[in-house]
Amino acid sequence: MVSPRTRARRHGPDRSGAAPARCGGRPRAPRRSHLLPRRAAGRRGAARAGARLHRHRDRRSPRGARGLHLRGARALPLRRSRRASTRRLHAPAASPRRGDPMTLAGWYMAAWSDELGPRPLGRRLGGHPYVLFRDARDAATALSAICPHRGGDLASGELREGCVRCPYHGWELDGDGRCVRIPSQPAHAGIPPRARARKLTTVESDGAVWVWLAEGPPVGAPPPLRLPGTPRRRLRARPQRFDAGFVDVVEQAIDSSHHPFVHRGAMGARQPTEVPPIRVDVDEAASALEWEYERAPPGAPETPRHLLGALRDAALDLSPPTTWRYRCDLPGLLQLHIAYRSGGWELSALAFTPRDAGSTWVFAQSARTRAPHLLGDLHQRYFMLRVLDEDRRATRLLIGPRPAEGFPTAVSARADAATLAFRRLYARALQNGQGGSSPHA
Ligand code: FES
Ligand SMILES: [Fe+2]
Known part of the structure; x- marks a missing residue:
């Protein structure tokens, strides 16, 4: 038998890292050593060898999971600790462009009606935590979630x-925010008059709960959905959180020139990039904008070039669209109505609500007469969620600085006509004193 020393003399030192077999025993596991290549040596060995550690986002991970990156080595996931998972939960990846002080006073969507169930619903709106529930009269109610006693989270209660x-x-x-029972004292003892939580004015309409998110009495009513007839199918996505400021998210929905780039997955890779001319009608009294495309905007369904595509379009009743009509009601409702040559139509409505200065809720729903069957629902849901996901990722690409007030100065092109009209109307509303913020912010 050749001894390890003799083998080393003949073949050079063993760099496999495997320890020599002990007499009569199994070979030991490879040891971590600075002699090993960094990848094989592991985190500790590489650090000892002087490798530089970088915290980074793992681009290969769809969730952007944090990892430790050894230069020249693959990323190693951090050990899952209770603390790390809590941090991920409360501080998700966010757009670096944060801060949006330009919130308008107005009606904002706070929840879908069917979210109000047997448990209180906690939701952050305009930078403040609220609790939503149905009161004794079954009316939707939104109270500050901060308990007037010691600041407990009412949304975690029952x-x-x-x-x-x-x-x-x-x-x-109760539903008015008044404290009606203090278990630590007898029923006849008085309840301090200040024992109450602030309440938001709430309106429930068309399957959604709207709140007036500003100081002072509410003005008008929440904007209605512009349904040209009775829809035969309706779908709602659960509220989506975008980690970007309110105005950035609304502008993204108005803009269609990003579709061929951001929505290649949802809308296909062959979309035209040129945006047809539009004329924007501004209704200052109603704080609304309307515009319409004369030709198909980017992202509009294409005529299929193959048999499978033609079959799919026949099943989904996707005949060529005839009109695309947008309407934007300030502060945060965008509706797109598409009419098809077959006579069918669909409406996509997005309601935007500031969550806080750097994040926004998006409530998406669609109503349609086209393809009123399960296959149509599945397709619509898939399309809606995929578009939202692509948009959410795209907002993280915005790294340009945002001024403390006003819109960021940026160069615009013809395709930005609707965005520029929105900015003008929004700026005028701010000048007219409609600027506001959460009553609690
Ligand atoms: S903190 Fe809510 S009851 Fe005491
Ligand atoms: Fe988009």
């Missing part, structure tokens, strides 16, 4: 006969 009960000391608040 509902009892139309009241929300704080999880900390059990105080119960």
Whole structure:
């Protein structure tokens, strides 16, 4: 038998890292050594060898998971710790462009009606936590989620006969925000008059709960959906959180020149890039804009070039569209109505609500007469969620600085006509004193 020393003399030193077999035992596991290549040596060995550690986002991971990157080596995921997972939960990847102080006073969508169930719904709106629930009269209610007693989170509590009960000391608040029961004292003892939570004015219409998100009494009513007839199918996506400022997210929805680049996955890779001319009608009294495309805008369904595509379009009733009509109601509702040559139509409506200065809720729904069957629903849901996901990722690409007030100065092209009209109308609304913020911000 050749001894390890003799083998080393003949063949050079063993660089496999495997320890020599002990007498009568199994070979030991490879040891981590600075003699090993960095990849094989692992994190500790590489660090000892002087490799530089970089915190970075793993671009190969769709969620942008954090990892430790050894230069010249593959990324190693951080060990899952309780602390790390909590940090991910509360501080997701966000656009570096944060801060949007230009929130207009107005009606904002806060929840879908069917989100109000047997448990309180917590939702951050305009930079403040709220709790939404149905009161004793079954009316949708939105209260500040901060308990007036010691600041407990009412959204983590429970509902009892139309009241929300704080999880900390059990105080119960009714739909007007008044405390009606303090369990630690007898029923005949008085309840301090200041024991109440601030309440937002709430309107429930068309399957959604709207709140007036500003100081002072509400003005007007939430903007209605512009349905040209009775839809035969309706779909709603659960509220989507975009980590970008409110105005950035609304402008993204208005802009269609990004479709051939951002929505290649959802809309196909062969979309035309040229945006047809549009004329924007501004209704200042209603704080609304309308525009229409004379030809198909980028991202419009194409005529299929193969049999499978033709069959799909026949099943989904995707005949060539005849009109694309947009309407934007300030502060945050965008509706796109598409009419098809077959006589069918569909409406896509997006409601935007500032979550805080750097994040925005997007409530997406669609109504249609086209393809009123399960296959049509599946296609519509897939398309809606994919477009939202692509848009959410695209907002993270915005790294240009945003001024403390006003819109970022940027060069615009003809295709930005609707965005520029939106900016002018929005700026005028701010000048007219419609600028506001959460009553609690
Ligand atoms: S903190 Fe809510 S009851 Fe005490
Ligand atoms: Fe988009």
